[in-house]
Amino acid sequence: MSLGAIMDKDTINHKNEPFYTKAKQQGYRARSAYKLFEIQKKYNIFKRSFYILDIGSAPGSWLQVAKKFAEENLTKYQDRHYHREEYKILGVDIKKVSPIEQVDTMKLDITNPSSIIKIQTFLEGEKFDLVLSDASIKKSGNKFSDQVRQVKLCLKILDILYLLKSKGNLVIKLFQGEDFKRVHRAMKAKFHFVKSYKPRASSKKSNEIYIIGLNKK
């Protein structure tokens, strides 16, 4: 399938934007890839990350980025400290993700309890080193109710952090607004280091923001 057919609508709607051109040239399925690169540059979230869960992964650009770093990590961290012999990446979304070699995907709703059982089966008793969530609710246009729904989704995701190993990292997308502090506080209870960050690649018009949690308690 051609990259054009896979690229997400949001990316295609920004055709005149430098990140759109860059994504197309470099073979990324969405310009969101550059948000994750910026987050990595600032917070080094992929350090020693081999088992990675990407929630809300369609069309798949974060999976492409995750695969790049996980692959590099196999040779980069062959030392006596924490490392794994293989990487495992799972992308989950309510939409289907076109295949990416050596990356697993599942079409599921993360808020559904049966989805968690499927993810646990995938993990075979292990835990993730890194959880990414760029998942976002379908916006209605009402900023207030959209933000409330997005917060609800984020809190559900925070509830499944028993799938993340201790000292693991999380990146989660939120919308700025009233309940932002609620998620920030919940993150503070779970991670030693918590910061919010708006990458340059995130459109100025959008109220999205990412919360980064490092070093899970």
Ligand SMILES: C[S@@+](CC[C@H](N)C(=O)[O-])C[C@H]1O[C@@H](n2cnc3c(N)ncnc32)[C@H](O)[C@@H]1O
């Ligand atoms: C902005 S897109 C993600 C883009 C992706 N990070 C990339 O780089 O290609 C947000 C995704 O979240 C997904 N999503 C929203 N709610 C979800 C849920 N409850 N469970 C799983 N995926 C969900 C949507 O279907 C959508 O594909």
